[in-house]
Amino acid sequence: MSGIDGLPPLREVIATHELSARKSLGQNFLLDLNLTAKIARQAGDLSGFDVIEVGPGPGGLTRGLLAEGARKVLAIEKDQRCLPALAEISDHYDGRLQVISGDALEIDPLEHLTPPIAIAANLPYNVGTELLVRWLTPKEWPPFWTSLTLMFQREVAERIVAQPGSKAYGRLAILSQWRADARIVMSLPPGAFTPPPKVSSAVVHLRALETPRFDANAKILERVVAAAFNQRRKMLRAALKGLAPDIEDRLNAAGIKPTERAEQVCLEAFCALARQFET
């Protein structure tokens, strides 16, 4: 029995259901339930929230989220071997856990949920960034989610919170910080996982802002930022010349020196530049 919920310890769950970790599915499991409860607490008070979890695996973080009081957890898992273990958790928690079997990139879970909605996950590394970008670029803002509490490789976490002038600063920083508060809230060494990955990990907490930090059209901002960082070593007048023949004038009007590189330009200035393309 484990301390947080009276269910069997995760090592036993893994042995019973023969859940040997598969690299192709990004399976690095968290087996310490005190640690998964701590990660769940980084999401804040979940008692009034439906929570989406991508990749519950044997259910370590799932159990943390339920024990910490999430109203409901909707977990999407691609590996069918995990389903019997997850069904035991669902029984124990009177159906507060709903599991959808399939690929999170292809499933729209919203019809099963009632707002407010939070997302919490120890993401599979191969699809983590793609899911984050989707959650950050919905058609409408504010998005369907209130907060994201997500485990990434440390290097990806640093790209999310990066500031101008650093190597990690790029498209992910702009997308994350334009319409959300983003912070690294926990760091985890490889040894926290079974099997241990090659690199360290970190949990990032993002809270959606009601309105963007600076005015800009989302599609235009994304296009400008993608072009600027695609050729991050070039001066902006060269990197962005494909966007408009009078790019130097537009950069100047936005208060950006045409000789600057993308890495040096702050979020507010990128938004000012995007506004130059609205007319």
Ligand code: SAM
């Ligand atoms: N949440 C568990 C934990 O913390 O121990 C497992 C995390 S493990 C890093 C990633 C999980 O995502 C695995 O269970 C894997 O099977 C699942 N997974 C991988 N690709 C997926 C996808 N496209 N959609 C849904 N789940 C996926």
